[in-house]
Structures are given as C-alpha cells and as structure tokens.
Amino acid sequence: MSNGLIEVLNALGSLLRFGILPFYSDRFIQLLGAAFAGSGSAGVLVIHFREKIREIPLLFCRYHVVICGVHTTTEVLAQQFRNKKTKTVVIGAGEDTFEAENIRRSSTVLLSGDPKNPAVLSLARLKNASTLLALTGSDGLNAEIALAAMKILEKRKGEPLTCILQISNPGLWKIIREQVLLPGKSPVVRIDFYNGPALGARDLLSSYFTPYIQTLSAHPSLLIVVGAGSLGENIITGASRAWYETGSRSSSLQVLLVDVHGREIRDRLYMTYPCLRDAAEIRAVPVDVRSAEFQSGGYLKDLGSRSSVLAFICLNDDTAGLTAALALSHHLVGLDARIFVRMDHNPGLATLVKEMSPETVPITPFNSLSFAARPDLVLGGIREILARAIHDQYLAKQSLHDAEQNDVAMAHWDDLPERLRESNRLQAEGILEKLRAVGCDILPLTDWNAPAFSFTPAEIEYLAEMEHERWMDAMKTQGFSLGPVKDEQKKTHPSMVPYIELSEPEKEKDRDAIRMIPRYLSLIDFQVYRPPGNPAKEAIPALRNERE
Template sequence: MLIRVLFAVLVVVSLVLGYVGLAEYLATSAQYAHRPLDLLYYDLQLFVINSAPVSNGGPYPWPLEVSRFLTPAVTAYAVVEAARLLFASEIARLRARRRARHIIVCGDSLAARTLASHLDAEHRVVRVESARSPAPLIAAGLPRAARLYACADETAANIATVLAASQVERKVHAPLEIHAHVSDPELGDALRDRGWREGLEVDFFSLDGVAAKQVIAAEQPDGERLVVIGLSAFGRALLLELARRRTEPVEVTVVDPDGEAVVAELAARHPFFAVACHVSVVPVYQPEPGVHLVFVCHDDEERALRDGLNAAATVDATRGTVIVRMAELAGVGEMMVQHGQEDRLRFVGVLDMASVYLSERITDSLARAVHRRYVRAQRALGQDVRSNPSLVDWDDLPDTLRDANRASAGDIERKLELVGCRLVPSLEAAAFTFEPEEVERLAVAEHERWVAERRADGWRYGSRRDNERKLHPDLRPWSDLGEAERQKDRNVVLALPEILADAGYRIVRR
C-alpha cells in the first residue's frame, strides 16, 4: 500500500515539474506552441521519452531537467508492476506445483475461509475455489501435498473433489489425507466406510457433527433434564452423540413440529438410540422447573438467536443453561454474553469449532500414524475389535488411548536424540535402519516411558493383566522382563521408520 501511494506521489511530482519546466522553457519559443493544453500534451509525452521540445539536448530549466529523468523511471516501474500482476497467477501455479507438504483448502464458502485462516498461521496453505476435476488440484500441487480439505457449501461439490483427487497420481511416498465436508453427519459415516485406493486416507466430516461431539464432550450431561429445540443436522447429531455416550437412559424433550418422524427415523437407523434416549416430542417449548440444558439448534440463525434469548429468560434461573448453535452470527452472540446481556446463554460457533478441530488433527498426525501402525500389526496377528477393543479408527478411540498414542508420538524425538538421530519433514520414501545396539537402547527407553506413563495413570504390577483393576505384568524393570516382553518394545523401535514415513517424516543421523 505504501509503495502505491509513493508511486502516485511521484507521478504527480513528475507532471508538475514537467509542466512548470516546459512553461518556463517555451515561454519565448516561436517553434513550439505553449498554450496550457500544449504544455500538458508535451508533459505527458515525457512519460514515453517522446516529447519534442526536449529532443535538442538543452540546456533546460531545473524542473524540466528533473522531470525528463523522473518520468521515464516512473513509466518503467509501472510496466514492471503491470507485468508482475499479469503473470502473478501463473507464477503462483508454478510455485504450487513444486511445493511439498502444503495444505490445500478447496471451496469458496465461509467454512473454507475460516479453516484457511486457522491454518495459515502455522502451515503453508493453497486456496482453490472449486475442483470438480483433477486439473485445478494438480495446479495447486496436490501430487506433493500433505492434506486436502474440501469445504464447499454443497456436499456434491465436495464429493466431486474427493473423486477428482483420487485420480491424481502421487509424487511422494506418504499418503494424502483428505477431509471432505458433508452437510449430513450420518452421510459422512456411510461414506467413510467406503474403500478408497491405496495412498488416500479419506475422512468425511460435518460441521454440525464435529460441533455436536465437542459440545456433548464438554457438557457431559449426567442426570439433567434436556431439551433440544429444532431437529436440524446439529440437533440430530446432538441426539446421536448423546445416545452414544450414555451408559444409562436419559430423558430428552424435543421441540419440533415434525419431530415425531425424525425421532422415529433415528430410532430405526440406530438401535442404540431408542435404548439410550427416551424422547418426548412437543411442538412448542414450554419452560419447566429443573430443566438444566436447553440446546437451540435451528439452522436459521436469527430464529435460533430469538429462541435462545426467550429460553434464557424463562429457564431455571439457578441451574439452567441455554446453548445456541451459531455460524455466521457466532460473534454477535459472544458479544452479547461478554456485555452481560445474558449470563445463562452460551453460543456454539460451528465454523470455529470445526476449524480448530481439523487444525488440531494435523498436530495429531504422528499419534495417528502410531495408532495406524498398531492396528495393522495387531490385525496381522489375527486380532479384531472383539478381542481387542482398541482396534478402531482414531475418532472412535477413548480419550485415554488417544492420549497414550500422543505420549508415544511426543517421545519419539527424545528417543532419537539418544542415538544421535533426528526426524525431518519428508514425503519421499527413504530407507533407514537402526544398529542392533541402538535398537536395544531405544527399546529400554520406550519401556521406561511406558512404565512411567502407566504408573502416572494409576496402574500397578500384577501377575495377570486386569484392565478394571489397572494391573499389568509388564510393569517392572527391563532386567526383569522376559525375552518375549522385551521384543514388544524392540518392535516399537523397529517400526519407527515406517511410522514416521506414514506421517510425512524420515529419520536422519546428525
């Protein structure tokens, strides 16, 4: 901006000096006319070094002398800047093709812009407005990208982007993570189970589904009377997430004129729902004493804000809380709360929640890779979910197991330091082998880390494993372990190069 202002000032200064200098130089000339329009014409010709009055070599008045050098310089800068702007998009495409480990955000929606702004601070982000064919994705550097987010408003456009991405050949070893938004959380669950080609890890998410999971996890309703106003996608996702997390049945009042049909459909499609949630449907919200949590879930944000304010004014003043779904008006709601307009009112910004959730998934990339490797190894040994409940997708893992994977991933760099190694970002396949003594040293370090983590969580030594009582036979010093138990830790070390390659890193020696 400052450069543009300076450029405009130089243009004006050049014109003024040229005009003043020409007026003085041609005041007594019989060869050249010197009316104001003639002087302006000669002045403008200075910008293209073609002004006839200054073609004889001078001498000239000092204003004209300065202007006849300054104006061509201004012209040259304008030509260069115009060329830069003209070819900027092409240069950006060439750079994108050569870029690696970047993130592509596809879509021109508010969700795409919000996500890109969250990611921009720590990652290289390339924006693509639309990609229903491979060409825009290739131009954005998808063959070497680390992740692709398809966040258009239309579900069909995002599915088309996933299909287009599946046709692009990868130029690197690490898999491509694709996260595509769908408006219906249940559709996302169905699409997620579809098989995709090797090298692609495709996840379908819903803004409302992500927000519903986070809201229920944060509130952890237990024994409260619950009201859900409006069975939008967010309302349905709330009910399902509530049912998934319940160990005992919960009473829920649904306020929606068409609620009976929606609740019946949820019960038919999800048998656990009818068991966990005892739902009564009413057409209009009527405040009742003792209601603790009221969720206002309308997609129409003005209606949601109105119903939220009305509910907050009538809900139990001592224990009631009203939570309102918002997207574009989330900032307005938060401003009202901050200014003390309603102390029983809270707002769920689905766009910000989903953006934070998706950006946090990047920081979990190593932990996810650790879990993927564990699942593959255990399934190769013939185990399944019935024999080992932890053999599920990352999103279905209990928080305790996710934290365990994060702790294991977070300790990798420390262990590598012990043997003079480090990890570096790399999407290229690169073989690496630890020396036998390095494997042994790192296996001991891994066992000590695991023991410390388990003991901090309350586990103790027991001759037989007992998850309920938190007893484990391996909670003892390395020297007391049998060879089979030691080999498990060695296998963790031997798998590190594969785990890191899966997450987009490789090991190098210092």
C-alpha cells in the first residue's frame, strides 16, 4: 500500500513539474510521500489522491462534451470522441463495470455521482461545455438532467448549450416535451432528442427485412426475436409497421418473442401501438435463454409449416447471444432461415461466427452501435436523422426518373459532398422551425393508421414563403445571385427573387415541400402534432402581423 501511495504522489509531482498545478511544490509532494509511506492512513490517501488526479484534466476543459450514463453506447462514444480529439467527460452513478473500466483506459475523465446533481454537473465543468448528452437508461432521469443543466446555466451568455436527451418511451415523449423541454423554451439550452435503439433497429431492418417483405409474405414465414430490450422491441414494431404499410395485410406477420418478460412486453407494445394487433400476431414465450427448455427448442414445437424464418438475437451479452444463436440454428436446419446475432462487445467472437461452416443455418453478427452510436447522429439529434431521410426520399424519387449518372446529388449519404449534406440539414432544421411557426410540434408515430396530417391552405402558403426565404438565404451563403438561368459555375439562379415575384409553377415547388413535411417525418417514425390550444386559425394572423 505504501508503494501505491508513493506512486500516486509521484504522479501528482509529475503534474506539478509540468506546471499544471503550480501552487504546490515538488518538495512538498516528496516529503508527503515519505511521511505517509507505511502508515495506516496510506489506503485512504491513495484513494483520495487518485480521485483528485483523475479530476485534474477537468480544470482545462472547454468546449467539451459531457456524457451522462455509463454503458456500451457511452463507451463507444467516448472512444470515438477521443479519436476525433474531442475532450469528453463521462458521469456515471457506479464505476465498477466493464464499460467504466474501458472508459478510464481510453483516458477519458470518468466522474462517479448522480448525473442530475448540480454539484456533479458543475464539477464536469458544464458551464464551459459545448454539448451535454443525457443517455442514461431512464427517460425521466434524462429529463431531470436537462432541467438541472438549465438551472446551472441560467446566466449563460453566448451560444446555448446543446443538450441531447435519449427518450425511448413514446408515451413519455409528449409529457416531457410539452411540459418541460419544449424547444425554444430555454435561451441557454438547445434541446434535441436521440433514440439509439430505434436507430439501430431501423438500420438493421432496412438491410435484412424490409427489402424482402414481398418474398416473406408470399410464404409462411416467422420472425423470431430472442431477448427483447429496447432493441428487440424496436425490431418488432419496425418490422410490423413495414409489413402493415406495404400492403401485406392479408395475413399478419407471425412473431415469436422469446424473453423472460415476453408477455408483459407484448401487452405493453399492443397498448402503445394501436395497429400492432392488426399487423402482427406476437406469441410470447417466457423462457430464459440459458434454460434447458430453450436449448431443447421446446418453444418451437408450434413452428408448423413455416418455410422461412428470420431470427434476431438481441441479447446484450455477446457470449450468451452466440450460444443462443447456435442452439437455435440446430432447430432450423432444413428451413430457409437466417439468424442475426448482436455482437457489440467482442470483435473476436464476431469473426468466429463469420468463419463458421456454411453448411449450418447462416448466422450473421451485427453491431447494433455501428450506426446508432455514430457521433454525427448523436450530436445531430433529430435534425441529422431527418436530413438523411430527406435525402433518401430524394434518391427514391429521382430513381423513378432518368437521373444523370454523374449527378453528385444521387450519391448515398456517406458519399455525398458536405455542401449537399449541409443543405439537407438546413432543410430539416427549416421543417422544425416551420412547425413551431404555426404552433405545431412533432411526436413519435404510434398509430400507423391515423389520418394523414394536412396543413390548411393558409398555412401552406405562409410556410411556402418561409421555405423560399430559407432556400434563398442558403443560396446566398453559397455565393449565388439572381441570373437569367441556373448556372452552377457562375452561381446564378432565376428564382433568387422574393416569393411574391415567383411564377406559379415555382411557388408550387415550395408548396409541395410543405406538403411533404408529414411524409418526411413518418420516414423517421414521427408525426406532426397540433396541440389543442393552438388551432391553425389563430396561428397564422398573429404570425403574419409579427413578420410585417
């Protein structure tokens, strides 16, 4: 123990020699080490100084990212921020976890404490931070963290703090957003939202489920989800919605949910999503994947004549997930089956899965965080996700026409020039601003059969003018000016005039952009929401008077 104390004190002495804490002397540290070596107080001092040394980098944190919550997602984010040279501070209630140890090893500052405690947030130098990510496993706690941040920063000047909250429960979204965290309510904090499991599920389904719906619906098929959690629940609801909306309503999607709490999860999903009962028949099997019953495959006795099976193993433990996938594969031999197993932690196991014999049922590993935990998606919030959806819709629309092969705008998002990506982001931000301008907001889409939202004619005209002004501002920023023809080289465009001077066909383009807003939002599982206290007939005149 005395050696540990001397090691800690010598480390502190090294920091002093570098001038980080010039108000102590090297000689003082050396004397302190000699004095306490071998004493009964050594253990306490070692712990005390170790914690203080860990906090030293906080003194120099500015424009950094504060992350609340210690789990796999924050571990991945901390490493990626470090790779990008972005200073990061992580706050967690408990530090004795595998993820916490990995965060420490990445030289990221890890504070132990209640993330909603103002003292802990202040210790993380929140006043100097650029971004706060509230990513704990509790939606309510994430909202409390945001409220605490608003209190701490109520006298902040300059740019507001960007606060990204993870809100997974659609039922809580409306309450939290309306009563506490409505965008624009706080001038010192800019609130945005993130749902990692939903992003991961959407990315997974877009690759392995949605493209094959027609094939699956043509034969007796089964979707198996083992180990629900947030990811599994989003896979079930996402697959069911895709099945429902692609016209495969002649028969329900057959889903087998294998989870200890399967029945409770199924009933809650049925209550949250009104159309889910019509879209999917979920058979819940409350079986532990480590049990003999799961290994024996007894829960598959009613598999019947299913010829196609798609299985997603969503367990958070890589080893348990692989074990479950192998056990399941033995019972699916002879069927047109594929198994996808979550592998977020151990790349070695994932490699082993890929090298398995092709004679068995194909088992494909997937990392649920490879897409969902990308810093640009997390920091961008809804704006970034919506921008991607807008571009995807553009690609789908243009593919129906004879688009030019060399058109750079036809590239997928990751290959798109930054100028065009930013254009999509500005359009997404403009959508959110327009909704606020007419007293509307967004909510998670839970009723897939709800009547489509429609703006009134007055709203469409008003918002179309806003859209044209937004477009002109963006074009001016890029150096464009009025010209007789559109010329990318000379940077001229004939529509660089006030909205009132546009031709009717050009105005209709802006109106169509407004009419598409509900569609864009539905692509990311959101909908336009008009609060009862903000009817359209009251919003437009007041806004027009304000602008005039």
